[in-house]
Amino acid sequence: xxxxxxxxxxxxxxxxxxxxxxxxxxxxxxxxxxxxxxxxxxxxxxxxxxxxxxxxxxxxxxxxxxxxxxxxxxxxxxxxxxxxxxxxxxxxxxxxxxxxxxxxxxxxxxxxxxxxxxxxxxxxxxxxxxxxxxxxxxxxxxxxxxxxxxxxxxxxxxxxxxxxxxxxxxxxxxxxxxxxxxxxxxxxxxxxxxxxxxxxxxxxxxxxxxxxxxxxx
Amino acid sequence: xxxxxxxxxxxxxxxxxxxxxxxxxxxxxxxxxxxxxxxxxxxxxxxxxxxxxxxxxxxxxxxxxxxxxxxxxxxxxxxxxxxxxxxxxxxxxxxxxxxxxxxxxxxxxxxxxxxxxxxxxxxxxxxxxxxxxxxxxxxxxxxxxxxxxxxxxxxxxxxxxxxxxxxxxxxxxxxxxxxxxxxxxxxxxxxxxxxxxxxxxxxxxxxxxxxxxxxxx
Numbered sequence: 001x002x003x004x005x006x007x008x009x010x011x012x013x014x015x016x017x018x019x020x021x022x023x024x025x026x027x028x029x030x031x032x033x034x035x036x037x038x039x040x041x042x043x044x045x046x047x048x049x050x051x052x053x054x055x056x057x058x059x060x061x062x063x064x065x066x067x068x069x070x071x072x073x074x075x076x077x078x079x080x081x082x083x084x085x086x087x088x089x090x091x092x093x094x095x096x097x098x099x100x101x102x103x104x105x106x107x108x109x110x111x112x113x114x115x116x117x118x119x120x121x122x123x124x125x126x127x128x129x130x131x132x133x134x135x136x137x138x139x140x141x142x143x144x145x146x147x148x149x150x151x152x153x154x155x156x157x158x159x160x161x162x163x164x165x166x167x168x169x170x171x172x173x174x175x176x177x178x179x180x181x182x183x184x185x186x187x188x189x190x191x192x193x194x195x196x197x198x199x200x201x202x203x204x205x206x207x208x209x210x211x212x213x214x215x216x217x
Numbered sequence: 218x219x220x221x222x223x224x225x226x227x228x229x230x231x232x233x234x235x236x237x238x239x240x241x242x243x244x245x246x247x248x249x250x251x252x253x254x255x256x257x258x259x260x261x262x263x264x265x266x267x268x269x270x271x272x273x274x275x276x277x278x279x280x281x282x283x284x285x286x287x288x289x290x291x292x293x294x295x296x297x298x299x300x301x302x303x304x305x306x307x308x309x310x311x312x313x314x315x316x317x318x319x320x321x322x323x324x325x326x327x328x329x330x331x332x333x334x335x336x337x338x339x340x341x342x343x344x345x346x347x348x349x350x351x352x353x354x355x356x357x358x359x360x361x362x363x364x365x366x367x368x369x370x371x372x373x374x375x376x377x378x379x380x381x382x383x384x385x386x387x388x389x390x391x392x393x394x395x396x397x398x399x400x401x402x403x404x405x406x407x408x409x410x411x412x413x414x415x416x417x418x419x420x421x422x423x424x425x426x427x428x429x430x431x432x433x434x
Contacts, residue, residue, distance in 0.1 A: 119332035119336070154401075158383060158399075166378055184367070
């Protein structure tokens with residue numbers, strides 16, 4: 001086989017095929033061999049040249065999704081027509097409602113047995129999403145008077161760990177009923193910080209995603 | 218070498234030596250060879266027979282500490298002279314103040330680069346500590362009127378994830394100042410649930426542990 005002159009294209013092809021197979025067959029039921037069968041002419045060695053393991057590929061697939069999610073977060077963060085509190089509400093709503101979430105929850109990876117996957121979502125939340133998107137919004141809310149906290153960096157982390165990880169039906173393998181109860185506790189927590197930013201539409205959507213996950217896991 | 222007839226004793230010896238070395242040299246600077254040098258007559262193969270890696274040994278060492286911590290939690294949970302809310306406060310206080318914490322924070326493992334270690338503390342919190350110790354206490358508090366929540370199982374999880382993981386200076390590599398701010402946010406969160414169970418003594422102790430960690434990492 002000719003030497004690969006475009007490694008980033010190869011990586012992209014692997015990720016596209018992997019994502020489609022994860023969606024169709026589920027992560028657990030997809031093997032590296034399945035990917036090779038759909039990657040015309042690519043060898044197992046070529047895949048392992050770019051990725052250490054199937055889990056490594058999943059992490060790359062989810063990283064790509066995170067990138068897209070971050071673009072959405074940046075657009076909301078940079079709007080000039082909303083207060084800080086309104087931006088926070090818009091972010092929760094958009095994060096839940098955007099249609100790619102149905103795809104992600106259909107892939108339905110098993111977090112309960114994957115330290116690396118949990119670690120990846122954990123670090124992304126703490127190192128990027130909280131400081132880069134939620135913190136500026138909280139600071140803006142403090143400046144415009146719509147949010148009150150003395151410790152915006154820490155509050156940003158706590159809110160996002162609760163929302164992205166604890167309330168994520170994939171991470172905790174939650175049923176729609178468990179998601180309902182977590183959402184209620186989360187809403188009360190936010191209320192305690194003076195942040196009435198979640199509503200029943202979001203709750204319904206969270207339960208829907210929990211249901212998609214439970215059907216596909 | 219004679220065949221090992223007491224594998225649990227061997228495991229115990231390995232864990233004792235590992236713990237001591239982690240304390241003296243730090244986890245990162247301790248090698249499997251260091252352990253062998255202190256385990257008179259034990260071969261590398263014997264260690265690898267019981268543990269897959271150095272991180273595996275660290276997980277076993279922390280599991281053992283968790284076991285001791287759980288015994289302390291059980292004693293408080295089963296007391297008959299305290300309300301639910303008083304038990305919750307006592308648990309926070311004891312968890313921070315017991316002296317073994319100084320030893321644990323001296324070992325100072327690096328969580329930022331260890332998916333398995335994070336996973337281990339995460340699962341222990343969600344699968345054991347929250348349902349086995351905090352949930353019964355919240356239920357008791359609901360019954361005796363000292364705690365008000367409709368969703369004790371979910372609240373138990375959220376509180377403990379915040380306290381054990383987010384507010385843990387080892388997991389987030391927090392300075393005493395960062396620990397101060399997190400503690401304030403945590404206190405406000407607990408207040409939002411009507412739970413005035415943390416105080417300045419606990420704050421001081423948390424900062425002390427953060428300082429021990431920073432010195433030894």
